[in-house]
Amino acid sequence: MDGMERHWIAWPHGQGTAAAGGQEAGSDALFSAACWALQFSPRVVVLEEAVLMETASVLRLWGGLDALVDAVRQQLQMHAPAQPPDFVWAQGATAWLALARLRLAQRFPAARPALVGADALPLWTLSALQPHMPVLQRLGCRSWGDVRALPRAGLARRMGAASMKVLDQAYGLLPEAHEWLSWPERFVLRHDLGYPAHDAAAVLQAARPLLRSLQLWLQARHHGVLALQLRWHHDLRRMDGEALPPWDALEIRTAQPTQAMAHLERLLRERIARLSWRAPVDMLELQAPETTAFAAEALSCLPPSLQDGQDGPASTRDGAGAASLQWHEWVERVGARWGEDCVQIPLPCADHRPEAMQQWIPAAAAPPEHAAARRSPAAGCADPWQGLWPPWLLPQPRPLPLERNRPCWHGPLQLRAGPYRLEAGWWDEEGAAAVRDYFVGYNEAVGHVWIYRERVQLPVREAGAGGASGPSVAWYGQGVYG
Numbered sequence: 136m137d138g139m140e141r142h143w144i145a146w147p148h149g150q151g152t153a154a155a156g157g158q159e160a161g162s163d164a165l166f167s168a169a170c171w172a173l174q175f176s177p178r179v180v181v182l183e184e185a186v187l188m189e190t191a192s193v194l195r196l197w198g199g200l201d202a203l204v205d206a207v208r209q210q211l212q213m214h215a216p217a218q219p220p221d222f223v224w225a226q227g228a229t230a231w232l233a234l235a236r237l238r239l240a241q242r243f244p245a246a247r248p249a250l251v252g253a254d255a256l257p258l259w260t261l262s263a264l265q266p267h268m269p270v271l272q273r274l275g276c277r278s279w280g281d282v283r284a285l286p287r288a289g290l291a292r293r294m295g296a297a298s299m300k301v302l303d304q305a306y307g308l309l310p311e312a313h314e315w316l317s318w319p320e321r322f323v324l325r326h327d328l329g330y331p332a333h334d335a336a337a338v339l340q341a342a343r344p345l346l347r348s349l350q351l352w353l354q355a356r357h358h359g360v361l362a363l364q365l366r367w368h369h370d371l372r373r374m375d376g377e378a379l380p381p382w383d384a385l386e387i388r389t390a391q392p393t394q395a396m397a398h399l400e401r402l403l404r405e406r407i408a409r410l411s412w413r414a415p416v417d418m419l420e421l422q423a424p425e426t427t428a429f430a431a432e433a434l435s436c437l438p439p440s441l442q443d444g445q446d447g448p449a450s451t452r453d454g455a456g457a458a459s460l461q462w463h464e465w466v467e468r469v470g471a472r473w474g475e476d477c478v479q480i481p482l483p484c485a486d487h488r489p490e491a492m493q494q495w496i497p498a499a500a501a502p503p504e505h506a507a508a509r510r511s512p513a514a515g516c517a518d519p520w521q522g523l524w525p526p527w528l529l530p531q532p533r534p535l536p537l538e539r540n541r542p543c544w545h546g547p548l549q550l551r552a553g554p555y556r557l558e559a560g561w562w563d564e565e566g567a568a569a570v571r572d573y574f575v576g577y578n579e580a581v582g583h584v585w586i587y588r589e590r591v592q593l594p595v596r597e598a599g600a601g602g603a604s605g606p607s608v609a610w611y612g613q614g615v616y617g
Contacts, residue, residue: 142189142190142191142228143187143188143189143190143226143227143228143229143230143232143233144187144188144190144200144203144204144207144224144225144226144233145182145185145186145187145188145224145225145226145227145230145233145234145236145237146185146186146207146223146224146225146237147184147185147186147223147237147241148181148184148185148186171210171348171351172186172188172316173316173318173351173355174210174351175188175193175197175203175206175207176188176189176190176192176193177192177193177315178192178315179315179316180230180313180314180315180316181316182230182231182234182313183234183262185234185237187230187233187234189230190203200226204224207224223237223240223241223244224237224240225237225239225240228307229304229305229306229307229311230304230311230313231261231301231304231305231311232253232256232305232306234260235253235256235260235261235305236251236256236260238259238260239251239256239257239260253279253280253305253306254278254279254280254283255278255279255280256278256279257277257278258271258272258276258277258278258279258282261279261301261302261305262301263297263298263301263302264279264282264298264302266298267293267294267298270293279302279305279306282302283302283306287299318352318355318356319352321423322348322349322352322353322421322422322423322426323420323421323422324345324348324349324420324421325418325419325420326341326342326344326345326418326419326420326421327417327418328341328416328417328418328419329417330417331370331415331416331417332415332416332417333412333415333416334412335404335407335408335410335412337416338367338407338416338419339400339403339404339407341419342365342400342403342419342421343400345419345421346396346399346400346421347396348421349363349396349421349423350394350396352423353394353423353426353429354394356426357428357429357430358392358394358426358427358428358429359391359392359393359394359426359427359428359429360389360392360393360394360399360423360425360426361388361389361392361425361426361427362386362387362388362389362423362424362425363386363387363388363389363399363403363421363422363423364384364385364386364421364422364423364424365384365385365386365387365403365419365420365421366382366383366384366385366419366420366421366422367382367383367384367416367418367419367420368381368382368416368417368418368419368420369381369382369383369413369414369415369416369417370414370415370416370417371414371415377413379413379414382420383413385403385406385407385410387399387402387403387406388425389402392426392427392428392429393429394429466478466498470497470498475497475498475500476497478497478498479495479496479497479498480495480496480498480501481493481494481495482494482495482496482501486559486560487557487559487569488557488559488560488569489524489528489585489613489614490528490532490613491560520555520573523552523555523575523585524585524614525584525585525613525614525615525616526614526616527614527615527616528585528613528614529612529613529614529615532587532611532612532613533611533612533613534609534610534611535548535586535610535611535612537608537610540608542576542586542588542610542612544576544578544580544581544584544586544612545578545580545581546578546579546580546581547578548576548577548578548581548584548586549576549577549578550574550575550576551574551575551576551577551583552574552575553572553573553574553575554572554573554574554588555572555573555574556571556572556573556590557569557570557571557572557573557587558570558571570589570590571587571588571589571590572587572588572590573585573586573587574586574587574588576612581615582615582616582617583615583616583617584612584614584615584616585612585613585614585615585616586610586611586612586613587610587611587613588608588609588610588611589608589609589610589611
């Protein structure tokens with residue numbers, strides 16, 4: 136267990152929510168955790184009192200675990216300066232193991248919980264064992280390892296199947312099922328200030344974490360904001376004998392959708408400065424009632440040193456005055472010099488076969504509607520198997536040899552997932568139909584690979600020819616994950 140690669144990191148729930156600008160309980164806290172933690176990994180879960188992040192899929196993007204933890208710590212200190220300087224966190228091969236080490240680190244900071252093996256963890260670090268601690272302690276159990284050393288049949292009858300399941304999940308013997316946090320469809324986020332704000336500067340300072348959360352939400356959904364509403368709750372019900380409404384609001388609008396929080400903050404500053412505050416403010420709420428699909432402006436294809444229109448003497452003589460080279464200009468120049476086929480883009484095709492889902496066409500010949508096409512935010516994966524499609528396909532499917540009826544790719548493969556049945560292509564020319572069963576295979580030599588088995592049985596070899604009398608099955612490798 137201790138030799139396994141650690142794929143989970145955990146930190147107290149309050150650290151992430153405070154950095155996101157949310158100090159409420161319940162749904163607001165989950166919203167804050169999602170807006171803040173999902174910038175580091177798409178797999179984030181709130182498990183009891185901690186926020187946990189599955190990092191196996193993003194470690195390579197961040198440059199390793201140490202770089203990822205440093206990024207989390209920097210964001211925490213930047214957006215939650217009131218938090219303690221020490222970032223309390225823990226890691227483990229499973230979510231329950233990471234949570235147990237986090238609890239140990241919070242109670243005994245000098246224990247170095249990252250070096251504590253699962254068998255040595257105390258009983259109270261696993262919630263499933265806490266109700267049974269009096270009985271387990273009378274049996275002489277003080278750690279997870281002591282519990283696992285007891286006869287399993289009798290232990291299961293005494294503790295129940297649910298507790299045994301959690302213990303097995305903590306050791307990685309059973310798969311874990313978590314409800315991942317996801318970006319909400321509509322942005323509404325509250326922030327309890329914890330103190331009364333009496334002027335515009337204090338209100339604007341408290342609104343900055345909310346604007347940061349809004350920016351993360353817009354970037355994740357590829358949206359730009361057109362209307363923004365900032366609401367504030369009065370700390371007093373009456374002021375100078377005048378009844379005050381519970382909430383006041385300020386709405387700003389932009390002519391074009393934007394994700395630039397500096398621009399929105401500047402608009403808020405100008406509008407808030409002209410307001411007369413009738414009472415102190417103790418709570419803020421930020422809403423984005425109107426958003427739309429957003430495509431960022433095309434960036435330059437030139438390095439910064441050449442973004443002054445200095446693309447050689449010819450560009451200077453043209454007097455174009457352009458500050459950068461846009462995408463379509465770069466495509467036209469490269470196509471004119473090396474041929475239009477040198478720059479190609481994928482064109483999606485309505486086909487279930489992986490090798491026919493897209494075709495490559497010259498970028499200059501792409502239809503305008505293809506360049507502007509964007510996937511709808513509400514469109515999800517109609518088939519759960521789409522989440523297992525590999526990012527890389529081989530140019531041609533690779534035939535795989537068999538060893539004792541098991542496909543081999545630099546050694547026998549274990550079938551980790553499948554079958555995913557596919558029947559398509561019968562409308563094409565004869566012999567192009569794909570009738571396959573797809574699997575996710577694995578071995579230590581090639582890692583995880585995307586393979587399939589042809590369900591069309593090959594001709595039976597005649598027994599008189601000395602061959603086997605049963606049908607043969609053809610296996611092929613088509614994709615890789617690394």
